[in-house]
Amino acid sequence: MPEPQVLPFAARAAGCPFTPAPELYAMQKEEELSRVDVPSPILDTFEAVAVTRYEDARALLSDERLQMGFVFDPDAPRSMLNQPGNLLNYNGADHTRLRRMLTGAFTVKRIRALQPVIEEIVAGRLDALAAAGPGADLISTFCTPIPTLVICELLGVPYADRADFQRRAQVGLDVNATREEHITNLVEMDAYMGELVAAHRRSPGDNLLGAIVRDHGDRLTEDELIGIGNMLLVAGHETTASMLACSSTLLLRHPDQLAVVRDEPAALDGAVEELLRYCSPAITMPREAAEDIELRGRRIRRGERVVLSVLVANRDRALADTDLDTLDVRRAPQPHITFGYGVHQCLGQQLARAELRTALPALFNRFPTLRLAVEPDAIDYRTTALVFSVNTLPVTW
Amino acid sequence: MVLKVEIEEPRCVAAGHCVTAAPEVFDQRETDGVVVLLDAAPPPGAYAHVREAALLCPAAAILLRERDGSA
Numbered sequence A: 001m002p003e004p005q006v007l008p009f010a011a012r013a014a015g016c017p018f019t020p021a022p023e024l025y026a027m028q029k030e031e032e033l034s035r036v037d038v039p040s041p042i043l044d045t046f047e048a049v050a051v052t053r054y055e056d057a058r059a060l061l062s063d064e065r066l067q068m069g070f071v072f073d074p075d076a077p078r079s080m081l082n083q084p085g086n087l088l089n090y091n092g093a094d095h096t097r098l099r100r101m102l103t104g105a106f107t108v109k110r111i112r113a114l115q116p117v118i119e120e121i122v123a124g125r126l127d128a129l130a131a132a133g134p135g136a137d138l139i140s141t142f143c144t145p146i147p148t149l150v151i152c153e154l155l156g157v158p159y160a161d162r163a164d165f166q167r168r169a170q171v172g173l174d175v176n177a178t179r180e181e182h183i184t185n186l187v188e189m190d191a192y193m194g195e196l197v198a199a200h201r202r203s204p205g206d207n208l209l210g211a212i213v214r215d216h217g218d219r220l221t222e223d224e225l226i227g228i229g230n231m232l233l234v235a236g237h238e239t240t241a242s243m244l245a246c247s248s249t250l251l252l253r254h255p256d257q258l259a260v261v262r263d264e265p266a267a268l269d270g271a272v273e274e275l276l277r278y279c280s281p282a283i284t285m286p287r288e289a290a291e292d293i294e295l296r297g298r299r300i301r302r303g304e305r306v307v308l309s310v311l312v313a314n315r316d317r318a319l320a321d322t323d324l325d326t327l328d329v330r331r332a333p334q335p336h337i338t339f340g341y342g343v344h345q346c347l348g349q350q351l352a353r354a355e356l357r358t359a360l361p362a363l364f365n366r367f368p369t370l371r372l373a374v375e376p377d378a379i380d381y382r383t384t385a386l387v388f389s390v391n392t393l394p395v396t397w
Numbered sequence B: 001m002v003l004k005v006e007i008e009e010p011r012c013v014a015a016g017h018c019v020t021a022a023p024e025v026f027d028q029r030e031t032d033g034v035v036v037l038l039d040a041a042p043p044p045g046a047y048a049h050v051r052e053a054a055l056l057c058p059a060a061a062i063l064l065r066e067r068d069g070s071a
């Protein structure tokens, strides 16, 4: 077995999993654009421009010439990157058409209306944690179930199927799985979602999948519906679970900042933004230049791939004259690209924020003496996936 | 100084930042979340929120025009 690889543009400093590797800061200082070799199970290794500066990332993500390079090709073999219905595989008018079929379910009002559902789910997981008792793993009792239950409820996916779809989501995001594993995995995901979609075609349910079939079903193919369902299921739980895991880990290691999240409702929104900036769970956004692009007098050539390094861009020292490598939940609002930027900016971001704002203070209020049951150095971080996270986190109180 | 707000509806991606930042000036269409401008000439008290909304908008769909108070 080869050593699991960490993507070079998402490397972290030795012993500091929340701090970008020094090489990334070195790239950020370079005036020239850096090019790196990116290992990929699906595309083999490819060369790409690594974007590490915040202003470059924002400029490029709002530049229409920089596109999703993996647009759906019906004749090529199906893979994570070649899946109809997934918004991340579309550009321009095709993207807008699909995205606007979904945005009605994610408006600020609709997410506010979900608040009682989120609160009930969080309360249920707090009871489960209490029942599990000191020594419980916070990830599997709290961090992963909350967003999973929320997206199941919203979409209309049976929670009982979670072991399978969570495993498939993790394979899908694993940079070290083989191409064959990715393809088999996608076949399984499609088969599972295909059955759910077929059931909604027969009788559209009272949930998001049912609503999409009811309102837009005549303009969407089965493949597109399956792709939409899979995209929402994976995007809806992995990243938010990671945010809960990373935020809990960090706050338990910084009790003064935990106290702010627990005791100061007025500071909560800012604290959650800071945690989002600091954790950067979705580590990259891959793109391709559809035309030559001039950036600060340097050139990205047509056809070149581009990868954005979210973690280091969120720490760009050009943004502030303070130390952005320190977590500070009271920090003045600091811009970040944790949800991306431009037309693909996260569809589920208001839902993710609502989950974080509900779950974190509730956890620390219910268990005021909560602390790590593992040495900080022994925490098991997940560094070799497209979503950074913590694998297990034993806690006690 | 007077602030006028314009929106470019086709650009909107319904990320929801404007409604969170300046609910007195922006709303979202129920069917698809696309921005609805409630007040194209908001009172000065809302300027800070409107500027924040324009800054956060990921799709540059909010245009602000500043003019002299005399204009």
Ligand code: HEM
Pocket (backbone or CB within 6 Å): A087, A088, A099, A151, A231, A232, A235, A236, A237, A239, A240, A243, A280, A281, A282, A284, A285, A286, A337, A338, A339, A340, A341, A343, A344, A345, A346, A347, A348, A349, A351, A352
């Ligand atoms: C803290 C949690 C989350 C983080 C950090 C996150 C991060 C991201 C990022 C960085 C992108 C842009 C990718 C790119 O431009 O290449 C994105 C897009 C997306 N996210 Fe999220 N996400 C989160 C939660 C969610 C949730 C809860 C959902 C669904 C319910 C969701 C659904 C989506 C979808 C559908 C897209 C594609 C949008 C498009 O291409 O137009 N995300 N997310």
